Amino acid sequence: MDIGIKLAAGGCYLLQKIFLWIAERIFSSDAPQFIKPLTYLLQKLPKRTWKIASWIAVIIGLGPWVYIFIHESRWIAAIVEACGFPAMALGFVNSIRGKEKKSPMALRLFAWLGALIGLGISIAYQDGLNTLFQWLEIALVTGYLIGTERIAHDKPSGYLWFILMHVSCAWLMFAQHETMLGIFQILSLLFIIDAYSAERKVHAFLK
8 A cells, every 4th residue: 555645644643633732732831842932933823723723634634544444445444434524523613613612412413423333333243342443443432522522622631532542543553563553643642641731731720
């Protein structure tokens, strides 16, 4: 497979985490020294814009991920991944609407329905929950859906759910010998952990 496709898939998902990290860390009082020269430039865009950009990045990356799974005849994985689009759309809409407004109920239901369809197909294909991969998929999807909802509303716990998602996804990638994609997940995890630390400090200060 063209390495460019894998770079696009992993790169876009990593870019989402970098944008989320910028949204939390750059606007905190203890931004890392190495990025302080860029702080003024990065802060020209509001925090909300960085969050919107993060969801755009992950939506762009969805296509390459689905292509990878189809190319390798991993149809269940492809369907599960594609069914994650409603959750991505939910994060995008929530970021535009702002934390003051509740998520559109129809879109929330659509996101959970997409996840349940993807997992349901996996369960039917495997005649039940018989493999570690399936449990990792459940952890991945649950972490993504709950994390998406909470991050869009500036809840620090959303990043904890994203940590669950990335640990599960990295495990899946390395177990399936997708080393490059697994490394992208580890890198994303590092950004998410630091973003969580920054967001938690902000909330502690506001309290």
